[in-house]
Amino acid sequence: LTLKRFIWFVISLAIGCTLGLLYGWVFNPSQASSVDLGSLRDDYRADYILMVAEVYQREQNTTTAISRLELLGDDTAIHQLQFGLLSAQKYNFAFNDLQLMGKLYQALQVIPVQPGGLP
Amino acid sequence: VNRPSFPWYLLAGLGIGLIAGIIVSLLIAPLRYTQSNPAALAAGGKDIYRGLIALAYLSDGDLGRASARLALLQDSNLVDALAAQSQRVYAAGGSVEEAQAFSLLAVSLYQKNHGSPTPAAGTPMTVMPTAQPTREITRAATFTPLPTFTPRPSPTVTPTQGAPFALVSRIQVCNPDIPNALLQVEVYDAANTPVFGVPLTATWDGGSNTFFTGLFPNINDGYADFEMTPDVSYTLQAGEGGEQVSGIQAPLCTKADGSNYWGGWMLAFKQP
DSSP states (O other): OHHHHHHHHHHHHHHHHHHHHHIIIIISOOGGGSOOGGGBOHHHHHHHHHHHHHHHHHHOOHHHHHHHHHTTOSSOHHHHHHHHHHHHHHTTOOHHHHHHHHHHHHHHHTSOOBTTBOO | OOOOOOOHHHHHHHHHHHHHHHHIIIIISOOOOOSBOGGGSOHHHHHHHHHHHHHHHHHHOOHHHHHHHHHHHTOSOHHHHHHHHHHHHHHTTOOHHHHHHHHHHHHHHHHHHHOSOOOOSOOEEEEEOTTSOOEEEEGGGGOOOOOSOOOOSSOOOOTTOSSOOEEEEEEEEOOTTSOTTEEEEEEEOTTSOBOTTOEEEEEETTEEEEEETTSOTTTOTTEEEEEOOTTOOEEEEESTTOOEEEEEOOOEEEOTTSOEEEOEEEEEEEOO
């Protein structure tokens, strides 16, 4: 009788767990699950990075550019930019656009490395 | 009688499993989206994306590219979305440059979508200056047809430079053919040129709203309007440090058949 009860307990546990997962993943995803900039497809992400570079060309403000790049995820701004450059080449962005991104990359590289690592 | 006991162990298993599942799905391993397109972004992400599009347009002046990027967001009305975000940015105390970037892009898109608008035939408008008899003017008098739109290569948004704007005319408008309780504003520089992108701040008891000139280029670059709530008194200021005009309230007008409706005001500001 005890073994039978245990088996049913495990089955009910599994059913409860499934319902809980369905609630959190299907019916009511948390705020953390909302679609953020970090979830953009590679080509859209590269275009976002190009926009940051275009704005940087006018503003010449590396701090703002870094904060905009960091919105793309947990990776550092310079890594986001490297990724964007690779994607831009892969998707045949215009040469002028690649140049703009390259200029921003150069600007970020000359920023002194902070104790926390690269920007 | 040996009655079977309630299967508490089943209920306990279900409850523990449910709690564990919720914790895992919401906290430990929340759902992650990948390979999204801009249209799928949450509202905050869309605002950031739209803001960057407007700022990039300020940088390169490429309206085709800005339009294509905005189309990715799949807003039902691009111009309205830009204008609304412009006002949100300004109202939240954000960067004036960013707010103006939205306005500039909205106006450019409007001009692109509507070509070189020829104003509709002038709608007769009854204008009642406060202390003068009623006279007839045509709205066409205030319309300035724009030349064929040319993308602005290097937009320079400096509309509010110079002396503060001062009120030069305040006219009560009773015209049942225009929306009720409409506050219309026109802003001119010292050379009498309509000024685009001037923030107009309407404040009232318990609230305020900022709107911008230039979103109705079919009228003129210095035009903006705002729908008042009847029985509410507004104070309006054009630009930063401009003259504050208080006591603006929708007047009650009477049609020819004797019925009443809410009229509006036409205010003009100018730099001295």
